[in-house]
Amino acid sequence: MTVPACEAAALRIENESLRLELARVTAAGRDAHLRQLSFLATIAHELRNPLMPLRLAALMLDGARNDDVAYAKHQATIKGQVAQITRLIGDLLEGSSIGAGKFRLERKLLDVGTVLDRVAETCQLSMDTRHQHFSVKRDPGALMVLGDAARLTQVFGNLLENSSRYTPEGGEISLSAATVGDCVVIAVKDNGIGITAQALPHVFDIFVRDARATMVNEIGLGVGLSVVRELVKAHEGGVVAHCAGEDAGSEFIVRLPIALANTRLSAVVQ
Ligand SMILES: Nc1ncnc2c1ncn2[C@@H]1O[C@H](COP(=O)(O)OP(=O)(O)OP(=O)(O)O)[C@@H](O)[C@H]1O
Ligand SMILES: [Mg+2]
Known part of the structure; x- marks a missing residue:
């Protein structure tokens, strides 16, 4: 090979490696942009979640002026939801990134039954407005897990909201919790529109919505279940979805490891 031919070949190689590097950097930039979008969508979703019960409780507070019990209940809902928003904003400011799969968990020994009771109470309000029958059944006694109460509230709030x-109006929704082996098993079941076989394996992926769901409800980002999956995973648990077919209802089952009495109390940062 003559010297200029050698130089030309070297230039071609250099060009090719520059082209590959440019493609790599462009792809990395695109990925980072998508991660940012997904993070923003997640945060928007999580900030929006408490707004509905907050708005309903604020509306009902007016009519409950002469009913101390109802007044206190709505006040507690407002306080609870504001606490949830505060916590989320705190996470945002701390730069913790749900989209990147990073959570700041504050896990401690807790009775998940009490978390479920609180979530059920909050959701009852919006279910009542849709004339849905909501039942809660759980094992008597404590269901101890090593959990972050605010995050578990998000998990079951998202599932019940879905x-x-x-x-449809007048439908049935149930929430049950029991100890099975070394897990607390929590099931959220409804007799609604169900999930198509094509969508079922993907519903926990971010931005996935079943086509039928978009017809029933235009609002929705397809983010809630991805948050559920990440949070449950962060609790060393698992979540699965079942559906027998269209209009056959859906069931979401969450498994959380039982915390033994001698489990070390700890603040876990992930
Ligand atoms: N209980 C349910 N019954 C029927 N379909 C469901 C149910 N829960 C989830 N899905 C399906 O899974 C999809 C993803 O749910 P996900 O909660 O992630 O998003 P979304 O409800 O569409 O929007 P958002 O981000 O506001 O929660 C839904 O769009 C719907 O197709
Ligand atoms: Mg949802």
Whole structure:
């Protein structure tokens, strides 16, 4: 090979490697942009979640002026939801990134039954407005897990919100919790529109919405279940979805490891 031919070949190689590097950097930039979008969508979703019960409780507070019990209940809902928003904004400011799969968990030994009671109470309000029948059944006694109460509230709030959203007025929704082996098993079941076989394996992926769901409810980002999956995973648990077919209802089952009495109390940062 002559010297200029050698130089030309070297230039070609250099060009090719520059081209590959440019493609790599462009792809990395695109990925980072998508991650940012997904993070923003997640945060928007999570900030929006408490707004509905907050708005309903604020509306009902007016009519409950002469009913101390109802007044206190609505006040507690408002306080609870504001606390949830405060916590989320705190996470945002701390730069913790749900989209990147990073959570700041504050896990401690807790009775998940009490978390469920609180979530059920909050969701009852919006289910009542849709005339849905909501039942809660759980094992008597404590269901101890090493959990972050605010994050578990998000998990079951998202699942129950979906059940209500994708179940027609007058439908039935149930929440049950029991100890099975070394797990606490929590099931959220409805008799709503169900999930198509094509969508079922993907519903926990971010931005996935079943085509039928978009017809029933235009609002929705397809983010809630991805948050559920990440949070449950961060609790060393698992979540699965079942559906027997269209209009056959849906069931979401969450498994969380039972915390033994001698489990070390700890603040876990992930
Ligand atoms: N209980 C349910 N019944 C029927 N379909 C459901 C149910 N829960 C989830 N889905 C399906 O899974 C999809 C993803 O749910 P996900 O909660 O992630 O998003 P979304 O409800 O569409 O929007 P958002 O981000 O506001 O929660 C829904 O769009 C719907 O197709
Ligand atoms: Mg949802």
